[in-house]
Amino acid sequence: MIQKLIANIKEKNAPIVVGLDPMLGYIPEQVKKEAFGAFGETLEGAAEAVWLYNKAIVDATCDLIPAVKPQIAMYEQFGIPGLMAYRKTIDYCHEKGLVVIADIKRGDIGSTSAAYAAAHLGKITVGANTYEPFAEDFATVNPYLGTDGIKPFVDVCKQENKGIFVLVKTSNPSSGEFQDRIVDGKALYEHVGAKVEEWGAEVRKGDYSNVGAVVGATYPEMGKLLRKIMPHAYILVPGYGAQGGKAADLAPYFNADGLGAIVNSSRGIIAAYKQEKYANYGAEHFAEASRKAVEDMLADIRPVIG
Amino acid sequence: MIQKLIANIKEKNAPIVVGLDPMLGYIPEQVKKEAFGAFGETLEGAAEAVWLYNKAIVDATCDLIPAVKPQIAMYEQFGIPGLMAYRKTIDYCHEKGLVVIADIKRGDIGSTSAAYAAAHLGKITVGANTYEPFAEDFATVNPYLGTDGIKPFVDVCKQENKGIFVLVKTSNPSSGEFQDRIVDGKALYEHVGAKVEEWGAEVRKGDYSNVGAVVGATYPEMGKLLRKIMPHAYILVPGYGAQGGKAADLAPYFNADGLGAIVNSSRGIIAAYKQEKYANYGAEHFAEASRKAVEDMLADIRPVIG
Numbered sequence: 216m217i218q219k220l221i222a223n224i225k226e227k228n229a230p231i232v233v234g235l236d237p238m239l240g241y242i243p244e245q246v247k248k249e250a251f252g253a254f255g256e257t258l259e260g261a262a263e264a265v266w267l268y269n270k271a272i273v274d275a276t277c278d279l280i281p282a283v284k285p286q287i288a289m290y291e292q293f294g295i296p297g298l299m300a301y302r303k304t305i306d307y308c309h310e311k312g313l314v315v316i317a318d319i320k321r322g323d324i325g326s327t328s329a330a331y332a333a334a335h336l337g338k339i340t341v342g343a344n345t346y347e348p349f350a351e352d353f354a355t356v357n358p359y360l361g362t363d364g365i366k367p368f369v370d371v372c373k374q375e376n377k378g379i380f381v382l383v384k385t386s387n388p389s390s391g392e393f394q395d396r397i398v399d400g401k402a403l404y405e406h407v408g409a410k411v412e413e414w415g416a417e418v419r420k421g422d423y424s425n426v427g428a429v430v431g432a433t434y435p436e437m438g439k440l441l442r443k444i445m446p447h448a449y450i451l452v453p454g455y456g457a458q459g460g461k462a463a464d465l466a467p468y469f470n471a472d473g474l475g476a477i478v479n480s481s482r483g484i485i486a487a488y489k490q491e492k493y494a495n496y497g498a499e500h501f502a503e504a505s506r507k508a509v510e511d512m513l514a515d516i517r518p519v520i521g
Numbered sequence: 522m523i524q525k526l527i528a529n530i531k532e533k534n535a536p537i538v539v540g541l542d543p544m545l546g547y548i549p550e551q552v553k554k555e556a557f558g559a560f561g562e563t564l565e566g567a568a569e570a571v572w573l574y575n576k577a578i579v580d581a582t583c584d585l586i587p588a589v590k591p592q593i594a595m596y597e598q599f600g601i602p603g604l605m606a607y608r609k610t611i612d613y614c615h616e617k618g619l620v621v622i623a624d625i626k627r628g629d630i631g632s633t634s635a636a637y638a639a640a641h642l643g644k645i646t647v648g649a650n651t652y653e654p655f656a657e658d659f660a661t662v663n664p665y666l667g668t669d670g671i672k673p674f675v676d677v678c679k680q681e682n683k684g685i686f687v688l689v690k691t692s693n694p695s696s697g698e699f700q701d702r703i704v705d706g707k708a709l710y711e712h713v714g715a716k717v718e719e720w721g722a723e724v725r726k727g728d729y730s731n732v733g734a735v736v737g738a739t740y741p742e743m744g745k746l747l748r749k750i751m752p753h754a755y756i757l758v759p760g761y762g763a764q765g766g767k768a769a770d771l772a773p774y775f776n777a778d779g780l781g782a783i784v785n786s787s788r789g790i791i792a793a794y795k796q797e798k799y800a801n802y803g804a805e806h807f808a809e810a811s812r813k814a815v816e817d818m819l820a821d822i823r824p825v826i827g
Contacts, residue, residue: 238632238636239647247648251647256648256649257650258647258654260647261645286629286636288633288640289633289636291636291640292636292637292640292645292654293640293647294608294640294652294654295604295605295608297640297654298601298604302600302601320628322626322663323626324691324692324693326544327542327592327595330544330595330597330598331598334598334599334603339598339599341557341562341563341564341566342562342566344562346563346564346600348599348600348601348603357626357663357665358665359663359664359665359688359700360688360691360695360696361699361700362695363693363695363696364695382665385666387666387667387669389667389668389669390630390666391667392668393664393665393713394667396705396709397704398702403699403702406702410698
């Protein structure tokens with residue numbers, strides 16, 4: 216799957232991913248009106264609003280981008296109807312040729328991690344039939360439980376040619392509380408990064424592995440170090456834009472081949488119409504504002520890769 | 522909510538929780554036959570089998586136990602129908618007066634953790650209406666992202682009188698890879714444990730806080746140390762029984778008041794009928810075997826608390 220992601224990135228000349236993290240507060244009134252008109256002010260209505268909003272943004276940006284990253288929490292908050300909108304969004308993005316990186320941050324042990332891996336990246340057998348419950352391409356995974364928690368995901372990646380991104384250094388202010396603590400002269404995130412390289416060895420095809428890493432744009436010095444520790448891991452980079460990460464800081468996340476990193480923007484793209492910069496589009500044309508924000512993000516990032 | 526859990530534990534004289542982690546392989550043929558007969562060999566059929574299996578076990582054990590711990594991965598693996606069975610199980614357990622500890626191991630940052638907290642422990646507002654998407658009482662939470670990831674859960678615990686159990690030292694063999702690494706002379710899990718005590722301060726009522734911790738039964742020496750580091754945290758103890766934890770090892774997880782810990786058993790209870798010890802029940806009477814396994818677990822654990 217990493218090869219498909221790289222092919223998409225090259226084809227679009229776009230090492231970026233759009234985070235589909237729809238909060239109700241981002242969704243324009245006319246979209247909510249349509250959805251609530253059909254389903255009432257219910258979880259079903261909220262889920263329909265999320266779906267209509269996502270569809271418009273995907274339609275307006277899919278020719279420019281290689282991938283999307285839906286944040287499952289934003290769907291899970293609307294219960295079962297929300298998760299139905301999540302699945303509908305995934306299927307629609309696949310129809311449009313996009314790679315789907317599921318930001319699910321799951322992680323457990325043994326058979327439980329295996330169940331998550333089957334749910335999101337693999338297949339589940341019921342009697343004589345086989346199903347793909349959520350059918351994403353990549354999933355983000357939490358490493359706190361160690362190899363027992365990661366291995367079942369790697370096994371499914373191997374069988375199904377899917378991928379994972381392991382949380383190594385997250386973009387948030389308090390990520391250092393545990394991740395930066397010094398163990399044997401190195402930060403914990405360095406140890407986790409070394410494990411990512413190790414876990415990825417058996418699912419590497421060519422220069423990159425199906426096991427990647429999450430490293431926040433807000434910590435470029437650490438990004439530089441982790442790039443060296445994990446030469447074969449693709450780095451998923453959150454924190455650009457709204458969280459404060461700048462394009463100039465992104466260079467160290469890439470390898471000399473111009474590959475190796477994919478930069479996420481969520482709010483900065485999907486709620487672009489709310490920014491002063493794109494105010495001229497108005498809420499009516501929120502999807503065009505998102506398209507312009509993608510173009511601006513690409514113009515900002517492309518020169519950095521060189 | 523910790524007060525309700527404690528009241529239930531005292532009433533039943535049972536510091537235990539039954540893990541409702543239904544794998545298809547555990548479910549007796551006659552249950553699957555009934556479910557597949559009604560819904561086919563589909564995700565809906567699997568979800569119905571899970572529900573029928575859970576209901577029978579809850580009916581057979583609910584007068585003996587204070588709480589259940591459904592592992593959401595085992596439902597998520599059956600997609601949307603699986604999650605509908607998860608919700609149905611939660612509602613049924615509440616009808617039976619049980620506290621529901623959702624083993625979801627979620628954890629993200631800021632608004633994303635807030636969305637998970639709303640989904641599982643809180644409420645979500647859609648227009649003029651308010652919903653409880655999954656309506657659990659406690660949730661397990663992963664600490665790798667630091668305070669940013671935990672605080673939104675604590676806020677919801679405060680508003681809604683709900684609780685969390687933070688992963689501190691998990692029961693699996695490779696949990697030590699990161700959790701045991703030495704930072705400033707102490708293991709990482711000790712630092713996480715100290716944070717649990719700190720995070721819990723604002724939601725403490727009486728001797729215990731609504732912020733508890735997960736510490737595996739398989740590491741009793743660490744349990745003893747963590748009991749001291751987190752005097753006000755209830756400890757959720759996985760790893761008893763099938764994973765190798767013994768009753769004699771459980772004493773250090775409890776405080777002098779005989780409270781402070783709740784021991785989980787999943788497979789050992791719900792799939793008891795598959796053990797040689799309970800083979801006389803047969804698959805037909807799987808729920809009675811589960812009841813006997815609960816009674817045996819109580820007989821094993823009660824003397825340890827003293």
